[in-house]
Amino acid sequence: MADTRDRLVAATAALFQRQGFNGTSMKQVTDGAEATTGSLYHFFPGGKDELAAEVIKTAGAGYLELFQVVTAAATSSTEAIALLFDGAAITLEQSDFVDACPIFTVALEVASVDESLRLACQTVFATWVATATTMFREDGMSPTAADDLATTIVAAIGGAFTLARTARDADLMRATGRSMTALVAAATTKAITPP
Amino acid sequence: MADTRDRLVAATAALFQRQGFNGTSMKQVTDGAEATTGSLYHFFPGGKDELAAEVIKTAGAGYLELFQVVTAAATSSTEAIALLFDGAAITLEQSDFVDACPIFTVALEVASVDESLRLACQTVFATWVATATTMFREDGMSPTAADDLATTIVAAIGGAFTLARTARDADLMRATGRSMTALVAAATTKAITPP
């Protein structure tokens, strides 16, 4: 069946979330996906690197869609950001601080070591920043202001994941969310009402 | 000589910066420190875990001292934060995006796997946040506002390290720095001039 491939990607993503790239073995992947080594290398002849690149790409697209769903449900950029951080905090708590973004977990360990994975992560982050930038531009913000703010929010949510997971305390995510919400609120009112 | 121990810690910290915990082997450590396996396990009988805990503790104290030096050189909290992010951006560029914080790199890969290292990272982050909170309290901010802001800044600098290193672009660090500087400026003026 073709969904063996999907199970491999999903299992790898789950393992990357809690152990990162180097901490995850191919045996754990095949065990988690209930697949065999033969299947794994049939679908990913490029080995661990190709599998990881697929995980990053898939997870990146998933989070982007989640962001767009949240944005669509919100009545303002400010509310969207508030919902984003609150949702992240709840997800962390409900998963016992395991369900963090696999991309942030992998990015730092591969950035200086594996160029193909570095580029895969870079592409995902750039997509996220671009999407958030577009949202802020629609609020009337200048290109540079929107880009700065979008970059900051992506950075902040990634760092807050690290802090909250390390401390096993989702309030660190919420604290960061409050600050970012205030920042967005200030930036949008300023954009709407120019001096 | 007793500085063999220091060389081991320094070499491990350098390796953690670019490869993380699981990506770094004991052989790389002994090679980098010009030490032997015997020396390594003499000084760190607890093995890789004990060595990593020492690296986290030492690096954490080093960055805290750096923060305090920067703060002392600045005339305001706002300027201190600006200097902090600018310095981080320059360090990244000068080291070809290798010289990032080893603690952020290690934190996500060990948070769900190695409790002793998770606690070591948690302690370091808590110390950083507490120090920044104290600085903001001296500006007259309320305890909760100061703590929120301090948490946000630590999260933002960690996330910005990830983004900048992944994209090999220090401007992402500078963009985050501009937003955080604006946030601190707004918070301090509000604290100084209450409604």
Added chain:
DNA sequence: TTCGCCCTAGAACGATCACTCTAATAGAAG
């Protein structure tokens, strides 16, 4: 010198790593 202790030296260990390879099986196409 001789002792005693801190540190170094590096071979060796079993386990596990990512990966390869051959053979078997399944199911669609003819």
Added chain:
DNA sequence: CTTCTATTAGAGTGATCGTTCTAGGGCGAA
């Protein structure tokens, strides 16, 4: 049915992992 391609199965590869262990070097104290 036969044939063919896609997928599964899992034993086996050499390399490398973290760690252990025995032996010896270096140096101050007696």
